[in-house]
Amino acid sequence: MKKLLIPALLSALLAACSTTPLPEDGGAPVESRSGASTGVTPVTAGGLDASGLPRELTDPKSKLSQRSIYFDLDKYEVKDEYKDLVAAHAKYLSTNKGFKVLIQGNTDERGSREYNLSLGQKRAEAVKRSLALLGVKDDQIESVSLGEEKPKNPGHDETAWAENRRADILYKAPDGRGEF
Amino acid sequence: MSRLSRRAFLAVALFSAGLAQAQLSIEITGAGANRIPVAIVDFPGDPAASRVITATVRSDLERSGLFKLVDHGGLAFDENAPINHADWKARGADAMAAGSIGRSADGRMEARFRLYDSQKGVSLGGAAYVTSNTQLRAAGHRIADYIYEKLTGEKGVFSTRIAYVVKSRGQFLLQIADSDGQNAATALTSAEPIISPAWSPDGSKLAYVSFEKKKPVIYVHSLASGQRIIVANFKGSNSAPAWSPDGRKLAIVLSKDGNSQLYTVNADGSGLQRITQSSGIDTEPRYAADGGSIYFTSDRGGSPQIYQVGAGGGEARRVTFEGSYNVSPRPSPDGKSLAFITRREGRFQLAVMDLASRQVQVLSDSNKDESPSFAPNSRMILIATEIGGRGVLSAVSSDGRIKQRLTVAAGDVREPAWGPYYQ
Known part of the structure; x- marks a missing residue:
């Protein structure tokens, strides 16, 4: 059985330095895996959370726990304020090539459901392209749309609509566990 | 014009216990002049x-x-x-x-x-x-x-069935009912959304989009057996299925190569063929009654408008010009008109275009009309709309005079699809 050193990040370090997703070994427990390939295998720092993902991706103190990118009405450009966030995810995915992400595009409730599905797809696709430009491999990313079907905010006003014009990044670990 | 002042409520008993209560009732809100x-x-x-x-x-x-x-x-x-x-x-x-x-x-x-x-x-x-x-x-x-x-002198549609989706208590129910809303049966129950049901021309199957795999995937569901097959589960989103009039093919929308584009596929999922090539959104395909062309929605001109393309692809022709948002094209079975949803002053309303004269008539006075569906005799159009914040179905005659409303007591009802003639 082969032991792989798993990159780990202490949450304190993360909080102090949120733009540095590259991990250091903080002496956290190391998970032993059997049958792993020679590629980089991820992350167990302080254990996995319920989704089976490294804490680094789910700890609220980690920038990588921020998974939502918001869009303007009828727009699908990734706004400048999200460039750092996208870069952080790109860096994580480039370093951890066994991880995959599903980008789910969403829209507000107004208009045709099928047209909104395509609009949500365009938003997800914009995030996917941003990640790809930063070096993430195509086979690590799938962009899909939920259209208006899964509103985060069920309200019917401008506040709710703004919250629902969104793309979310969901992670899946190499062992298949994760958020999708 | 005479109006039916009497309101007829027909309560419906649902066949099945254990499922969310979903009772459809019909209210007549307008009637013909003669x-x-x-x-x-x-x-x-x-x-x-x-x-x-x-x-x-x-x-x-x-x-x-x-x-x-x-x-x-x-x-x-x-x-x-x-x-x-x-x-x-x-x-x-x-x-x-x-x-x-x-x-x-x-x-x-x-x-x-x-x-x-x-x-x-x-x-x-x-x-x-x-x-x-x-x-x-x-x-x-x-x-x-x-x-x-x-x-x-026209065929009746009382023996037809309708399909629709009820959202009730966090569940999505794909239901089939008689055209009067009675005799409802649930074909599919899911924790995830179901949209865009479409009847096969013989009335034995429904194609639809289900999100049960955390993304939109197209299924064809045989109603009698409950057997389901996946017709399209490509990378990205798979949506908007529409049957060809002969029932052999489906026009579908895939985003596997980037944005939403039109494809056709055989009803068993084989024989994928790309129909449109644009840099924008192409979606909501519907075959014309003769099967020779496909109406669809595209934002290629800067705003969502309705276009028409040959069933095998080729140059697309723009069909709608008034306004900045015309979507959800539905050609009538008799080939004479095209129903669609138009946005006018922020309101989403049902409109019908006479295909010979290209005249457009707005048929509804509501704000949130969606998903029009013609009765097989082309006389009535079923739509989803909203009343008091709740999804209801409404049937409007293609001259706008006759109106019926179908509501479900315990939930939102949406995504109606009127089935073919009784066979």
């Missing part, structure tokens, strides 16, 4: 069965907005009884129907009837329908279809 006065007398025979069948015929005819029921005075005549036509003419009837309920040789129910022209005092014909005891309403619908066709 309704045909017709009398349906009671049918002698099994009294319980007679009541079900005649009540079904009467409510079908009245709900259509094209007929006015003439009081039959509690009279009962069978289909061979001598009829005093002058008497029915005097009661104001243009037509009257009489019939009987008997047992066929194999023990099932047999409903016989005859329709008369009260003005001319002649028979317009009759028929007999054999049915099981649990299908009495179906016999009523067949009789109503017969009367409708004889008196209007």
Whole structure:
């Protein structure tokens, strides 16, 4: 059985330095895996959370726990304020090539459901392209749309609509566990 | 213009226990200007069965907005009884129907009837329908279809079914009901959204988009067996299935190469072919009635508009020009008109274009119309809309005069699809 050193990040370090997703070994427990390939295998720092993902991706103190990118009405450009966030995810995915992400595009409730599905797809696709430009491999990313079907905010006003014009990044670990 | 002041509520009992309560009721909110006065007398025979069948015929005819029921005075005549036509003419009837309920040789129910022209005092014909005891309403619908066709010259749609999605208590139910909202059955229950149900031309299957795999995937679902096959589960989103008129192909929307684009695929998922090549959104395909072309929505011109392309691809032609948001094209089965949703001053409304003159008429006065669906006789259009923050279905005649509303007591109802003629 082969032991792989798993990159780990202490949450304190993360909080102090949120733009540095590259991990250091903080002496956290190391998970032993059997049958792993020679590629980089991820992350167990302080254990996995319920989704089976490294804490680094789910700890609220980690920038990588921020998974939502918001869009303007009828727009699908990734706004400048999200460039750092996208870069952080790109860096994580480039370093951890066994991880995959599903980008789910969403829209507000107004208009045709099928047209909104395509609009949500365009938003997800914009995030996917941003990640790809930063070096993430195509086979690590799938962009899909939920259209208006899964509103985060069920309200019917401008506040709710703004919250629902969104793309979310969901992670899946190499062992298949994760958020999708 | 006369309006039906009486509000007819038909409560519906759902067949199945254990599922979320989802009762569909129909309210008539408008009727045609020149309704045909017709009398349906009671049918002698099994009294319980007679009541079900005649009540079904009467409510079908009245709900259509094209007929006015003439009081039959509690009279009962069978289909061979001598009829005093002058008497029915005097009661104001243009037509009257009489019939009987008997047992066929194999023990099932047999409903016989005859329709008369009260003005001319002649028979317009009759028929007999054999049915099981649990299908009495179906016999009523067949009789109503017969009367409708004889008196209007168009085929009736009372024996058709509708599909729709109910969202209730966090669950999504794909339901099938008779065109009067009764007899609802749940074909699929899911914790994730179901959208865009589309009937196969033979009425045996539904194609739809289900999000049960955390992304939109297209299924074809055989209603009788419950068997489901995945028709499209490519990388990205798979959506907006539409059957070709011969039932062999589906036009679908895939984003596997980036943005949403139109493709066609055989009904078993084989033979994928790309139809459009644009840098924007192409979605909501619908075959024209002759199968030769496909209407769809595209933002290639800067705003969502309706276009038409050959069923095998080629150059697309723009169809809508008024306004900045025209979506959800639905060509009528008779090939004469195109229903769609238009945004006017922030309101999403049902509109119909006459394909010969290109004239557009807005048919509704609501704010949130979606997903139009023609009845197979092209006379009525079913839409999803919202009243008091809740999803309801509404049926509007293609001239805008007749309106019906279908609501579900315990939830939101949306994504209606009117099925084909009874086969």
